[in-house]
Amino acid sequence: MKKLLILIVAGALYFHFYPNEKLNAWLSEQKTMILGYFSDATDTKIRLKADKIYQDLSKDFAQFTAKEKEYVAEITSSRKSVKDFYQQYCNTNKQTPKLHRENFAKVCQVIGQYSSLL
DSSP: HHHHHHHHHHHHHHHSOOOHHHHHHHHHHHHHHHHHHHHHTTTOOOOOOOHHHHHHTTGGGSSSOHHHHHHHHHTTTHHHHHHHHIIIIIIITTOOTTTTHHHHHHHHHHHHHHGGOO
């Protein structure tokens, strides 16, 4: 047991001071794969329906143009598109040319309320 511990410590020190790019890439790939497996195994299956965001925004549609309504319908067509929009625009505060500034803020605010379920 003592020899195994010494071997592990020696291997860790070697890889710490003399890193290998191929090995690091392989370890990163394995880590990502294992984290994916754990994520799938511990998933609670509680999801946000994308149309819930559309329903919440529908009360403010009087201020939206027809093209903006179509764009919001496109955004809320799936959970993945909502998540992509939120990460691309809302998290970075980058304005989209398809929505007016106030309407963009409303969309991001509503999505932000449900961001933990994305």
